[in-house]
Amino acid sequence: MDAGIAAVLGAAIGGGLTGLTAFGTGMFGLRTARLQLKAQETEAARQRHFESLREWRDPRRKAYADLLDTGQEVLDLVRAFQKTEMSETDLTERIDTLYVTLRKCRAAVAIAGPEAVAQSALELTHAVGGLTSDIEFLGRVTWISPVEMALELFTASARTALEHDGSSQ
Template identity: 45%
Template sequence: MQNAAVDAGVAAVVGAAIGGALAGLTAIGTGWFALRVARLQVTSQETQSERQRRFESVRERREPRASVYADFLTSSQDIVHLIIVGREDVPETLFTQLSALHKLHAKVAIWGPETVANTAAEVVAATALVMGRLKLEQPSITEQVRMSELVELPLNSFTRAARAALEDDGTNEPAVSPPGR
């Protein structure tokens, strides 16, 4: 009978040890899982914070850019109108307008982005080319319209590039990160 009591005591000790070990393993597993979830949350918050900073930066630049782009566009359209009108004083007026357009191009180049600045440079180059031709030639109204198209084509490219820059929300990533990131 004594063996039965010892066996029961040993069984209780072994059972308690196994239960304790299983509880310890469960705690380790839970701790590891909690750590992994915490790391994922930190990564997600950092990503969201970066997106928010980028969005705010783009938003803060949008209004000044829009103003500079609008001024450049208005000045360019005035030049196109002068080319089509074709009065005697057009070359002198165009020279004044071209000088103003150069200054506006500098502002566009500063506010960027590069695609908009490059298309603005194309408008300035086309305007200078047309101005040189108007100074040397006495074009007919049909030729003046064709010359105005030399400015209008890059001006249309500028408008598309400016619109794209203003519509950019600063996020090139999907709203939800794919698994594993």
């Protein structure tokens, strides 16, 4: 074989191998770029989710706190009634006023969500409504435990909702 042909063949084979190497490197780079893009999209979606949670956290906290405050006021009022000479009519009127406030707070909680917290807020509202019925029909407060239990359940579900970090999507 002539040296010129060998040089041309060597150059052709070397060029071909260089081209194949460049193609392989390009494909690897393309695959890596696609994986990076997918990872960035996933991270952006996570970041948007966490931002959303953070934006909802303060309005939720306020709605939950308002409902808890009103529920606690009802319990304090009933306990004060049991220890003092407050009339049943006065107690009923004051509870009715708090019940209206409680319903407004429940509506805010229903909007803020999540569903488990909204449901426990509804149960608390029903328990307070039942308390008013007991006073009107029985003439006394026989049991405030349903209100206390509903308030505790609401507190637990609200705490869970506020502590949720969204990591278990």
